[in-house]
Amino acid sequence: xxxxxxxxxxxxxxxxxxxxxxxxxxxxxxxxxxxxxxxxxxxxxxxxxxxxxxxxxxxxxxxxxxxxxxxxxxxxxxxxxxxxxxxxxxxxxxxxxxxxxxxxxxxxxxxxxxxxxxxxxxxxxxxxxxxxxxxxxxxxxxxxxxxxxxxxxxxxxxxxxxxxxxxxxxxxxxxxxxxxxxxxxxxxxxxxxxxxxxxxxxxxxxxxxxxxxxxxxxxxxx
Amino acid sequence: xxxxxxxxxxxxxxxxxxxxxxxxxxxxxxxxxxxxxxxxxxxxxxxxxxxxxxxxxxxxxxxxxxxxxxxxxxxxxxxxxxxxxxxxxxxxxxxxxxxxxxxxxxxxxxxxxxxxxxxxxxxxxxxxxxxxxxxxxxxxxxxxxxxxxxxxxxxxxxxxxxxxxxxxxxxxxxxxxxxxxxxxxxxxxxxxxxxxxxxxxxxxxxxxxxxxxxxxxxxxxxxxxxxxxxxxxxxxxxxxxxxxxxxxxxxxxxxxxxxxxxxxxxxxxxxxxxxxxxxxxxxxxxxxxxxxxxxxxxxxxxxxxxxxxxxxxxxxxxxxxxxxxxxxxxxxxxxxxxxxxxxxxxxxxxxxxxxxxxxxxxxxxxxxxxxxxxxxxxxxxxxxxxxxxxxxxxxxxxxxxxxxxxxxxxxxxxxxxxxxxxxxxxxxxxxxxxxxxxxxxxxxxxxxxxxxxxxxxxxxxxxxxxxxxxxxxxxxxxxxxxxxxxxxxxxxxxxxxxxxxxxxxxxxxxxxxxxxxxxxxxxxxxxxxxxxxxxxxxxxxxxxxxxxxxxxxxxxxxxxxxxxxxxxxxxxxxxxxxxxxxxxxxxxxxxxxxxxxxxxxxxxxxxxxxxxxxxxxxxxx
Numbered sequence: 103x104x105x106x107x108x109x110x111x112x113x114x115x116x117x118x119x120x121x122x123x124x125x126x127x128x129x130x131x132x133x134x135x136x137x138x139x140x141x142x143x144x145x146x147x148x149x150x151x152x153x154x155x156x157x158x159x160x161x162x163x164x165x166x167x168x169x170x171x172x173x174x175x176x177x178x179x180x181x182x183x184x185x186x187x188x189x190x191x192x193x194x195x196x197x198x199x200x201x202x203x204x205x206x207x208x209x210x211x212x213x214x215x216x217x218x219x220x221x222x223x224x225x226x227x228x229x230x231x232x233x234x235x236x237x238x239x240x241x242x243x244x245x246x247x248x249x250x251x252x253x254x255x256x257x258x259x260x261x262x263x264x265x266x267x268x269x270x271x272x273x274x275x276x277x278x279x280x281x282x283x284x285x286x287x288x289x290x291x292x293x294x295x296x297x298x299x300x301x302x303x304x305x306x307x308x309x310x311x312x313x314x315x316x317x318x319x320x321x322x323x324x
Numbered sequence: 325x326x327x328x329x330x331x332x333x334x335x336x337x338x339x340x341x342x343x344x345x346x347x348x349x350x351x352x353x354x355x356x357x358x359x360x361x362x363x364x365x366x367x368x369x370x371x372x373x374x375x376x377x378x379x380x381x382x383x384x385x386x387x388x389x390x391x392x393x394x395x396x397x398x399x400x401x402x403x404x405x406x407x408x409x410x411x412x413x414x415x416x417x418x419x420x421x422x423x424x425x426x427x428x429x430x431x432x433x434x435x436x437x438x439x440x441x442x443x444x445x446x447x448x449x450x451x452x453x454x455x456x457x458x459x460x461x462x463x464x465x466x467x468x469x470x471x472x473x474x475x476x477x478x479x480x481x482x483x484x485x486x487x488x489x490x491x492x493x494x495x496x497x498x499x500x501x502x503x504x505x506x507x508x509x510x511x512x513x514x515x516x517x518x519x520x521x522x523x524x525x526x527x528x529x530x531x532x533x534x535x536x537x538x539x540x541x542x543x544x545x546x547x548x549x550x551x552x553x554x555x556x557x558x559x560x561x562x563x564x565x566x567x568x569x570x571x572x573x574x575x576x577x578x579x580x581x582x583x584x585x586x587x588x589x590x591x592x593x594x595x596x597x598x599x600x601x602x603x604x605x606x607x608x609x610x611x612x613x614x615x616x617x618x619x620x621x622x623x624x625x626x627x628x629x630x631x632x633x634x635x636x637x638x639x640x641x642x643x644x645x646x647x648x649x650x651x652x653x654x655x656x657x658x659x660x661x662x663x664x665x666x667x668x669x670x671x672x673x674x675x676x677x678x679x680x681x682x683x684x685x686x687x688x689x690x691x692x693x694x695x696x697x698x699x700x701x702x703x704x705x706x707x708x709x710x711x712x713x714x715x716x717x718x719x720x721x722x723x724x725x726x727x728x729x730x731x732x733x734x735x736x737x738x739x740x741x742x743x744x745x746x747x748x749x750x751x752x753x754x755x756x757x758x759x760x761x762x763x764x765x766x767x768x769x770x771x772x773x774x775x776x777x778x779x780x781x782x783x784x785x786x787x788x789x790x791x792x793x794x795x796x797x798x799x800x801x802x803x804x805x806x807x808x809x810x811x812x813x814x815x816x817x818x819x820x821x822x823x824x825x826x827x828x829x830x831x832x833x834x835x836x837x838x839x840x841x842x843x844x845x846x847x848x849x850x851x852x853x854x855x856x857x858x859x860x861x862x863x864x865x866x867x868x869x870x871x872x873x874x875x876x877x878x879x880x881x882x883x884x885x886x887x888x889x890x891x892x893x894x895x896x897x898x899x900x901x902x903x904x905x906x907x908x909x910x911x912x913x914x915x916x917x918x919x920x921x922x923x924x925x926x927x928x929x930x931x932x933x934x935x936x937x938x939x940x941x942x943x944x945x
Contacts, residue, residue, distance in 0.1 A: 138558060157558075157836070157838075157839075158554075158555045158558035158559075158836070158839065159551075159554045159555065159558075160554060167547065177853065177855060178838065178841070178853050178854065181842070182547070182551065182841075182842030182843070182845050182846050183551060183838075183839060183842050184795065184836050184837075184838030184839040184842065185838065187794060190794075244792065244799065246792075246794040246799070247792075247794065247799040247800075248797075248799055249799065
């Protein structure tokens, strides 16, 4: 895991920008964002500026020229489009989490549906344990506001990689874009599996607690 | 010499006293600090005149300016601004108009025109492809705006020229005379407020005709085109845009009435069934509105074309429906279309016309004005024939119209007898048609706007209706009848609107501020962040404030008529409310960096880089 203090980066800004557009397109094609919804950002590890998708343009075809570079106060440094409306919470996460270099906000329909029904995600698969770990839920705050940014950064400070924004969507974060992408996709995958089981009238069995503990030991303390 | 994109880079100077013209190169630092439009106009005013100049003196200067976005492919960029010392406020004056005239001026080779001096005989300017001619206008003197437009086009043998003209009211120095442009066939668009048409008339300048084939250069046209096209659906989804597309600004009649915002009977009544007959819906359903028209590059087309009786032209806006309708208790849409048309032809501002007539009727009703004052006319509410007669008298400046043509501040002061109480104005400018008891922030905006009561310098009621502008850090919903937090909101919105009037772009297009900053960069090739633009906006607003300060304006003038401070309405959406102005003013001054007396501090002037511009007038005050 990156700590943000590992010296010169192995990834260039151009690579990051290209990767952001790939992820944005993939999220759209998977139905995790709508035509104008969702946003993706990433930074060179440790940087005090990050690249983010713009607001108001079709998310299935964002290109690298559309991306906007902003500082951790949300000020535009480079680019001509308006940075995502959710720039404040992306910036807030980078401020409190030096290990995070990529943040994705999507509108995962099944994840959100379960959350709205008051159903918590459970450790039903290895990915649910390993990729998601603890999922934080934050109450509704109006999109784009400082209030939402504050709630999200408080949840991020608890060490979460996945956050559910009630009545809104999800946030996934990681050391790089692939990790953040995996978090967002796993949320939906786990939610869908759990939802199928519940729709068939079954309470899904979970991975036994001692096995969860073993996984944790193997992967995070080894 | 600088290479300009967006800007033409040239400003025309015309001295009507000497008949000489010259071309001034736009300076890099001017564009950088003041953007364009009203920003550059404010800078030029300080360059050219002592702010204490008499409005009708040849020493006053009339500035027409476009902005770097004018005439580009950016949506709703067809506007221009006009500035001068105002005969209505006796301080800062400005007005804005949309359409195509400003675009044509740039195509003709100029970002703006500075008009100095006074011609000895009526003249018009003919500006075409970088050339300028001062031509005799004697044959047009006395004609209406429509007659002037048609006459000039016919005499020049060119229907494609764009004309900005004054009517008889401007010639006769009615203090709220307008400048009309894009007059025929479907117009006019008007630079309406604060008597810019009277300043033009005082210079014996009847019209400015422009024609050009020049190109407005764009630094990154492909990128700009791509961004604009992709953002269009997002921009058009804004609810007000959709409403205006169908009904124009008249579409807001019912909603504003619900809020208790639409003034009725000179702001004394809170509720009135008559509004149903004069709503945007009514104008459509009665077949008065015949077609939609759009200004340059506009996807909204809020401009409605009407045909009724003898009227063929632009239909009344919300402001006019209120000022000549509900303010005077007249609910006849046919009459409103006719009265609007009459004002446009004579060349008078419909807001000030309605406000001044309402003052006269209320004063008459109270017995403070009599038939002796009115030349035998009996004034009463709901009397459309008399109002049409009054409009004509004002337009021609005859009989009782001589007094009404002074605007209600001067008129009420000259009559005395306590009639001042019934004149609804701020700094001499008659109140626009939004009751500040329904939107408290609007009260602060009226009190602090540089051209007097001004609904457009901020459109704060949009925020008070629940709109959030996160780019401007307006995140919360503000209670419309609370004063809490309104100082910051108004300061922010006034500053932002100064940016819009400098770029110059229509206030009705909802391009988010951060996108607009990017568009400025793509058009001009000059990189500016939103924060840079907002700093420029505050600089421009403060410079205009200093124009007023030098004219003796301070906190005592940042006020509202007593009616709004002390007299609550007994019914309607603003029932029981008065405006708590003082706490809002304190917060506002603090936010703007002004002292408790409303004077920008020396530190603020220094920080904004305008101390050297204003200092010479402050020292010999």
